[in-house]
Amino acid sequence: MPAVTVDDVLTLLRIGSVDAGLDRPRPVESVTSAPSGFEGEGFPVRRAFAGVDLRALDPFIHMDQMGEVEYAPGEPKGTPWHPHRGFETVTYMIDGLMQHQDSNGGGGMISDGDTQWMTAGAGILHIEAPPEHVVMSGGLFHGLQLWVNLPSALKMAQPRYQDITSSKVSLLSSPDGGALVRLIAGDLDGHAGPGATYTPITLVHATIAPGASLTLPWREDFNALVYGLSGKGSVGAERRPMSWGQLAVYGAGTSLTVAADERQDSRDTAFDVYILGGQPIREPVAAYGPFVMNTKAELIEAFDDFQAGRLGTIPPSPDA
Ligand code: MN
DSSP, X not given: OOSSOOSOGGGSEEOOOOOTTTOXXXXXXXXXXXXXXXXXXXXXXXXXXXTSOHHHHTTEEEEEEEEEEEEOTTOOOOOOSEEEBSEEEEEEEEESOEEEEETTSOEEEEOTTOEEEEEOTTOEEEEEEOOHHHHHHOEEEEEEEEEEEOOGGGTTOOOEEEEEOGGGSEEEEOTTSOEEEEEEESEETTEEOSBOOSSOEEEEEEEXXXXXXXXXXXXXXXXXXXXXXXXXXXXXTTTEEEETTEXXXXXXXXXXXXXEOSSOOTTXXXXXXXXXXXXXXXXXXXXXXXXXXXXXXXXHHHHHHHHTTTTOOOOOOTTO
């Protein structure tokens, strides 16, 4: 798991310890296992949010763990051109390369520890695929794609593209140096991540060393979710077991705790987790295929607009 890493976590700024007298640890409400499926032209994913009530996920809609998969030469796959409206896609690459291009002029290549943040807003067409030389060579492919909802007032916002390279990510240490915390977006204990968000959100990729525990102060008005990327450990003060491919949903409180088991499987050197939370939007959600709106009528309008070419047109290939 390369993402972005450091030789000595203890050289980083430290997240403060939570005040034991004032802290109300968030209990764990559920731990669910992500079922496997296929996306785009047939690349393997795990549906991280499957079986979880949308109200617990709000402001998030959907999340796929892409891979982890070791492709043979010729195997790597992406998506064809497709539309979106009414939300944002946030793609985080851990291993491998992904090329992105959209009808609004946005795009670029992302790899180890880079995030691309695409606000579809009123409408966009895009394509996400491994570059040709990776299709030829094959190799390791691992990432995440998160869908972040937009409130009704922003669903028809201008499309926007943010390229959050790994070098921009804020790197922090847990108080005892047992965890590397990559702050991708939002605030954490007074530190700021590089991603600009329409509604308040915090996104973190943490690597927790075997036997170490990570407690983060977490805004009380945010929800709190932890997804296991690799390795195993536990969640909450109650130390409920959780491993890669599982999602923990926390209840109300002021902090969240994740810990790594002392003994990991031989292929894992730590417990890697994606930690996410945001201010719930609390509006009706009408989601179908590539569109996330408030009402069924708006979904029909989105399909009509797509059919009529009003969500954008496919630009010429950069290779052409
Ligand atoms: Mn897409």
